[in-house]
Amino acid sequence: MNVISDETIEYVGILAKLELSGEEKEQAKKDMGRMLDYIDQLGELDTDGVEPMSHVFKVHNVFREDVVVNGDGREDTLANAPERSGDSFVVPPTFDM
Amino acid sequence: MKKEILQYTALELAAKIKAGEVTAPEALEAVLAQIEEKEKEYHCYVTVDAEGARARAKEVQAQIEAGTLTGPFAGVPVAIKDNMNTQGILTTCSSKILGNFIPTFSAEAVKKLEEAGAVLIGKTNMDEFAMGSTTETSAYGVTKNPWNTAHVPGGSSGGSAAAVAADECFFALGSDTGGSIRQPASFCGVVGMKPTYGTVSRYGLIAYGSSLDQIGPLCKNVSDCAAVLEVIAGHDPKDSTSVEVENTRYTESLVDDVKGLKIGIPRDYFGEGLDPQVKDAVLQAAQVLRAKGAIVEEFDLSLVKYAIPCYYTIAAAEASSNLERFDGIKYGYRTKDYEGLHPMYKKSRSEGFGAEVKRRIMLGSFVLSSGYYDAYYLKALKVKALIKKAFDEAFAKYDVILGPVAPTTAPELGKSLADPIQMYLGDIYTISVNLAGLPGISVPCGKDEKGLPIGLQLIGDCFKEHTLIRAAYTYEQARGEFGTP
Numbered sequence: 001m002n003v004i005s006d007e008t009i010e011y012v013g014i015l016a017k018l019e020l021s022g023e024e025k026e027q028a029k030k031d032m033g034r035m036l037d038y039i040d041q042l043g044e045l046d047t048d049g050v051e052p053m054s055h056v057f058k059v060h061n062v063f064r065e066d067v068v069v070n071g072d073g074r075e076d077t078l079a080n081a082p083e084r085s086g087d088s089f090v091v092p093p094t095f096d097m
Numbered sequence: 098m099k100k101e102i103l104q105y106t107a108l109e110l111a112a113k114i115k116a117g118e119v120t121a122p123e124a125l126e127a128v129l130a131q132i133e134e135k136e137k138e139y140h141c142y143v144t145v146d147a148e149g150a151r152a153r154a155k156e157v158q159a160q161i162e163a164g165t166l167t168g169p170f171a172g173v174p175v176a177i178k179d180n181m182n183t184q185g186i187l188t189t190c191s192s193k194i195l196g197n198f199i200p201t202f203s204a205e206a207v208k209k210l211e212e213a214g215a216v217l218i219g220k221t222n223m224d225e226f227a228m229g230s231t232t233e234t235s236a237y238g239v240t241k242n243p244w245n246t247a248h249v250p251g252g253s254s255g256g257s258a259a260a261v262a263a264d265e266c267f268f269a270l271g272s273d274t275g276g277s278i279r280q281p282a283s284f285c286g287v288v289g290m291k292p293t294y295g296t297v298s299r300y301g302l303i304a305y306g307s308s309l310d311q312i313g314p315l316c317k318n319v320s321d322c323a324a325v326l327e328v329i330a331g332h333d334p335k336d337s338t339s340v341e342v343e344n345t346r347y348t349e350s351l352v353d354d355v356k357g358l359k360i361g362i363p364r365d366y367f368g369e370g371l372d373p374q375v376k377d378a379v380l381q382a383a384q385v386l387r388a389k390g391a392i393v394e395e396f397d398l399s400l401v402k403y404a405i406p407c408y409y410t411i412a413a414a415e416a417s418s419n420l421e422r423f424d425g426i427k428y429g430y431r432t433k434d435y436e437g438l439h440p441m442y443k444k445s446r447s448e449g450f451g452a453e454v455k456r457r458i459m460l461g462s463f464v465l466s467s468g469y470y471d472a473y474y475l476k477a478l479k480v481k482a483l484i485k486k487a488f489d490e491a492f493a494k495y496d497v498i499l500g501p502v503a504p505t506t507a508p509e510l511g512k513s514l515a516d517p518i519q520m521y522l523g524d525i526y527t528i529s530v531n532l533a534g535l536p537g538i539s540v541p542c543g544k545d546e547k548g549l550p551i552g553l554q555l556i557g558d559c560f561k562e563h564t565l566i567r568a569a570y571t572y573e574q575a576r577g578e579f580g581t582p
Contacts, residue, residue, distance in 0.1 A: 008463075015462040016417060017424075018455055019443040031456055031517065032463060038518055039406040039464075042476050045483065052478035053485060055308060055338070056294055056534030056559070062337045076201040082431035089427055092438045 002036040004029040102127040103264040107173050107321040110267055111214075114161065114172040121161065121172030124267075125154040125216055128174045132218075132265050139241050141250075141260035143179045144187045145219035150174065154216045161214070169324055171214030176266035178257050179220040180227055181207055181312070182301040186217070190303050191235035192225045194423050194430045194449030204301025205336070206270060206312045206329040213328045218266055221256030225451045226420065227277055227305045229253050230523055231513045234453045239510060242285060243582040244549055248507040251281030257315045258285035262582055268316045268325055272302055274309045275408055276502070276527025279539035282315050283502035283552025286541045286579060288322050288569070289315045293559045294534035295340030297326075298333030304419040306412040307338075309531040319540065319570045323347040326562065342560060350563040355571045356390035358564070361495035363398035366526055372505045378543030378551040379501045385575045386499070386568065396494065400487050403480055404529035405521055409457075410464050410477035411532070416454075417461025423449065456517065481532050488533045492558040497568050501526055502539045502552035526554060536562050538569050541579045550579075 009025050009032075020028055074087065083090040102124055105113060113119040129147055136142060154174075160166035177183060180190045182200035189195045203211070211217065224234040232240045232255025240255045242248040243263040250259040254271030258281035261269050271278040273291035282289025290313045297312040304310060314325035330345040362383060367376055387393045425431035425445030432444035450458070464473035491498060503523055513520045530537040535556055542553035553572065557565035 009459075012459050012463050012466065013443075015466055016455075016458045017421070017439075017442045017446055018450075018458065019440075019447045020455075024455075028456070028459055032460060034518060035409070035460055036463075036473075039410055039473060039477075041406050042403060042410075042480050045400075045403060045480055047476060047479035047483065050479040050482050052475050053482035054478055056485060057340065059338065062334075064334060070202070073201045076199070077427070080198060080201075080428035082425055082429070091426055092435065092441050094438050 002033045002040070004033045099127040099130055103131055105267070106317045107170060107267040108324055111170055111173050121154040121158040121216060122151070124172055125150055125174050125218070128218060128266060131263070135263050135265060138246060139243055139259055139263050139265070140238055141221055141240055141256045141263060141265050142176070142219045143189055143191060143222050143237050143256070146186050146217065149186065150216055150218050157214055157216060166214050168213035169328060170210065173215050173267050174218045175210055175215040176218050176221050176257060176260045176269040177207055178223055178254050178269070178271045180223060180272055180303045181270060182303070183207055183217065183220065186220065188220065188303070189237065190226050191223045191237055192450065192454070193236045194446070196236070196430060198428050200301070202301060205298035205333050207301065209329050210270070221254070221260055221269060223256055224253035225454050226303070226416070227253040227272060227274055228416070228453050228457055230276070230280060230520055231508070232256060232281070233510070233514055234451055236451055241510070242507050242549070244286060245547060247509055248549060249284070249510055249513070251284035251507055253277040254315065255281045258282050258287055258289065261285065261287045261315050261317060264581070268314060268321055270312055270329070271315050272310055272312050273531065274306045274412060275531050276524050278313045278315060279502050279527050279537055279552070279554060280524070282539040284507035284550065286550030286582070287315055287317060288319055288538065288540055289313065290322050290326060290538040291530065291536060292326060292330065292562060293536045295338050296330045296342055296562070298331070298336040298339050300333055300335040306415040307419060308415060309412060319566060319573045320348070320351050322538070323351055323566045344563070347562055347566055350566040351570045352567050353571050353574045355386055355568055358391045358497065358568060359495045360386060360391050360393045360497045360499050360568070361396045361491055362393065362499050363401070364395050365398050365401040366500035370504050370522070371501060372545070374545045375501050375505060375551050379499070379553055382542040382553045382572060383499055386572055389571055389575055393499070396491065398487055398491055398498070400484050401525065401529065404484055404532060405525060407477045407480040407484065408524070408528040408532055409460070409521060410473055411481065413457045413461035414465050414474050415461070417458045417465065420454070420458055453517070484529055485533045488529070488535060496557070496561070496564050498556040500554050502554040503527070506545045506547070506549035506551055530556055534559055536565055538565050540569050540573060542576065
């Protein structure tokens with residue numbers, strides 16, 4: 001049985017960029033433990049020598065000329081900004097002056 | 098007149114409009130009146146753009162009369178799942194985090210439908226970010242099953258399936274990552290098809306599990322489904338996983354003939370957990386195809402139970418990565434009070450996402466984290482390879498695999514979310530199809546004692562949509578009218 005520690009939930013929260021309340025954390029520990037118990041079934045299968053399959057079909061790099069095909073969508077794009085200043089997105093300070 | 102118009106299939110309506118017997122604005126008004134009457138009860142839509150649709154219907158009618166618009170769906174009203182971008186129309190993914198998002202471009206599939214003359218009515222409700230099987234995780238309320246409003250419509254494309262069943266549109270687009278088109282189609286008594294991965298461009302589809310996501314139609318019958326797929330399929334340079342498919346003239350395969358077609362029934366799809374009424378209806382459908390000349394055999398597919406843990410590992414991993422873009426900077430929800438960049442990210446996301454989405458992002462972040470990557474994520478990718486191999490072996494012997502879509506008919510509202518793993522088990526017959534990239538179609542094949550629809554699932558090998566459509570069409574012809582709620 002998988003028991004998820006407070007440290008693990010804290011760490012996963014950082015990776016996931018989520019801030020969980022105390023109650024949510026307890027629930028998340030339970031949910032993740034149960035889900036991992038369930039996923040552990042995969043261990044019953046012998047996968048030695050099996051190539052991991054990320055894509056069903058052979059994928060290859062797709063190249064094209066770097067030509068601009070879309071028009072100037074600046075105003076429509078900025079209209080979606082939670083906060084804007086003129087033609088810029090307003091963001092919180094990202095480093096200390 | 099209104100009720101008469103609503104009974105037409107999408108292709109029938111298109112023919113009537115072409116012949117000048119019905120106009121595009123008349124068809125639209127019939128649908129808008131139906132929405133007005135039914136929507137309070139069913140809640141299929143997040144957004145109805147009546148004004149935009151009226152302007153578009155008028156424009157389309159003028160083009161039809163001028164002879165400049167001859168597309169296969171000229172004047173036919175369509176509903177789009179709310180995870181596909183629609184230029185200038187609110188696109189929420191049924192999430193609070195996209196509660197005010199107005200896309201600056203339309204998804205390629207939507208654009209193709211508009212070029213074919215379809216009139217976009219609005220955006221349908223869904224599970225938040227397509228994560229769920231009931232449409233109950235939507236931030237904008239639940240959708241009810243038009244056959245019985247105490248039950249869910251299925252999910253995640255529940256709004257699209259319910260809207261088709263309730264005549265609140267003539268057809269709809271959905272997306273299918275683990276069964277999200279086929280299962281709600283089954284629960285709502287409509288036809289839903291998930292094409293082979295890469296057949297329909299994902300450009301403008303808000304990503305959940307990119308290696309599994311595929312857009313497809315939900316329709317009143319198989320003919321409409323084939324015609325819609327014919328319009329939306331095709332290579333798109335804007336989607337790097339888009340495939341050049343040789344023959345996308347799917348309506349050519351609307352042929353009533355399965356003589357000599359080899360159909361395999363996986364024994365492992367008929368074991369424990371399958372409702373006996375669903376089992377009987379699906380096996381009855383197999384008999385119908387046998388009577389039409391198909392060779393029907395049972396076989397062992399193997400690995401069936403491993404598909405669910407494999408899928409949830411991969412889908413959660415991809416979701417955790419895809420949903421990183423929702424950061425409250427360029428669009429979507431931003432929290433009110435914050436100090437600094439990282440607390441802003443975390444608070445915006447925590448307030449903007451619902452419980453099921455957070456659960457999958459957390460799981461996905463965990464299985465991708467160093468120390469667990471090999472044991473979980475890589476292991477799942479290896480199991481995926483084994484599952485694909487099992488299907489390859491099956492398709493060496495059979496043209497089509499036949500089984501149920503879901504183990505039960507639509508559950509009652511409010512009964513599924515409390516136990517996530519139990520809910521995930523309902524995906525057992527649909528998710529392996531996504532893992533292997535295969536096409537699958539759900540066709541109504543019966544009703545249970547409560548009158549809730551049961552779906553038959555037909556699965557084909559990659560790019561064998563033509564075979565699938567022929568088998569589904571032949572069954573539908575033999576079955577006759579299924580009826581409406």
